[in-house]
Amino acid sequence: MFHFIVPPPLTLYIHIPWCVRKCPYCDFNSHEVKEAIPEQAYVDALIADLEQDLPLVWGRTVEAIFIGGGTPSLFSPASIDRLLGAVRARVPLRPDAEITLEANPGTVDQERFRGFREAGVNRLSLGIQSFQPALLTAIGRIHDDRQAHAAVRAAQDAGFDNLNLDLMFGLPGQDIEAALADLRAAIALQPAHLSWYELTLEPNTWFYRHPPARADEEILWDMQQTGAVKLREAGYERYEVSAYARPGRQCRHNLNYWRFGDYLGIGAGAHAKLTDAARQTVTRYAKTRHPRSYLETAHRCERIDSMTPLTAKDAVLEFAMNALRLDAGFTADGFRAATGLPISAAARPLGESIGRGLLEREGDVIRCTALGRRHLDELLQYWMAEEPDDARNSRG
Ligand SMILES: C[S@@+](CC[C@H](N)C(=O)[O-])C[C@H]1O[C@@H](n2cnc3c(N)ncnc32)[C@H](O)[C@@H]1O
Ligand code: SF4
Numbered sequence: 001m002f003h004f005i006v007p008p009p010l011t012l013y014i015h016i017p018w019c020v021r022k023c024p025y026c027d028f029n030s031h032e033v034k035e036a037i038p039e040q041a042y043v044d045a046l047i048a049d050l051e052q053d054l055p056l057v058w059g060r061t062v063e064a065i066f067i068g069g070g071t072p073s074l075f076s077p078a079s080i081d082r083l084l085g086a087v088r089a090r091v092p093l094r095p096d097a098e099i100t101l102e103a104n105p106g107t108v109d110q111e112r113f114r115g116f117r118e119a120g121v122n123r124l125s126l127g128i129q130s131f132q133p134a135l136l137t138a139i140g141r142i143h144d145d146r147q148a149h150a151a152v153r154a155a156q157d158a159g160f161d162n163l164n165l166d167l168m169f170g171l172p173g174q175d176i177e178a179a180l181a182d183l184r185a186a187i188a189l190q191p192a193h194l195s196w197y198e199l200t201l202e203p204n205t206w207f208y209r210h211p212p213a214r215a216d217e218e219i220l221w222d223m224q225q226t227g228a229v230k231l232r233e234a235g236y237e238r239y240e241v242s243a244y245a246r247p248g249r250q251c252r253h254n255l256n257y258w259r260f261g262d263y264l265g266i267g268a269g270a271h272a273k274l275t276d277a278a279r280q281t282v283t284r285y286a287k288t289r290h291p292r293s294y295l296e297t298a299h300r301c302e303r304i305d306s307m308t309p310l311t312a313k314d315a316v317l318e319f320a321m322n323a324l325r326l327d328a329g330f331t332a333d334g335f336r337a338a339t340g341l342p343i344s345a346a347a348r349p350l351g352e353s354i355g356r357g358l359l360e361r362e363g364d365v366i367r368c369t370a371l372g373r374r375h376l377d378e379l380l381q382y383w384m385a386e387e388p389d390d391a392r393n394s395r396g
Contacts, residue, residue, distance in 0.1 A: 015267030045298030077115020329367025
């Protein structure tokens, strides 16, 4: 069914599942620290987990590492150093691999940043969310605007030039002017990358049960359009629905993920998607979600909570769900390299989406039109109905 000559590029995701306090909007696998974090035991568990995953990626080079959470900056530089040392000793890592670590401004100082840098982290992602004190309080953050500014300065002084700031818009009571003021404050700090997320109300969060007053859909759309223009004027080109970067500074792990590349995932609840070019399979894995169970099972195969082989139909849909988020779209060659399928496997949804003006084809490139970007969910409906037989029968 699949026909891979080589598997797609591989990156590594490492999950750290603890936070000082759970934010009311957050549905990530993150747990409020109740007692001391079992930091050493968790690093041991991550290493054991990786070791057992090695046969899945024998001989393959890891292009980038992303340490996400939760709040990885709660871990000491010494633990991150031990972890990255263990990774380097076990998998071939590209010499100039981008190694990102997520940090919460309420949990850092310059010495800690210097330590992360010495451990090999070369990109930091700071969860700023907003620079307005009242909004930071309204969304339950543990830091204020002064700490947010101080964290950016400390990161820069520690030598991090590859810096991402996470901001959110559509926050409680926030109007367009307030959202743009946050962007201006972020731009003034000159980060290499900005992630600008629309606040979503996720099931199983406090905000979902107690929705705050927010701008309506039309205003949110205007906010996003106006913000994107301001960011472009300041030298940040949008490359994904919520991601903006200076030239050459796109996040390598995330970009690989959106291009439907392969990634290994270690840590509580971490997900992986791996291609086996010898067996012609693509498989998704999810690790045990709760930190306590993960710590107990990390040395055994029970650490894997689920293992799901993808069909051609799954691969076509999942490719679309990711690649259509990218402003650059994709090419037939990119589709084939990532899915192991000819572009004819997507002939019907492609035709329908183009016919309805949601996608456009320009030379080799297939990407969303402005209409398609606005109605991404509707666009994906056309891809959900795809039949796998096309893909099985053709090897074009
Ligand atoms: C894992 S967190 C980043 C690091 C750290 N935990 C922090 O919050 O400072 C990833 C980012 O996702 C975004 N995020 C989380 N929940 C969200 C939601 N419901 N809607 C929009 N963005 C969200 C936030 O911008 C957050 O910084
Ligand atoms: S600090 Fe980050 S990961 Fe933790 S609860 Fe808040 S948004 Fe979620």
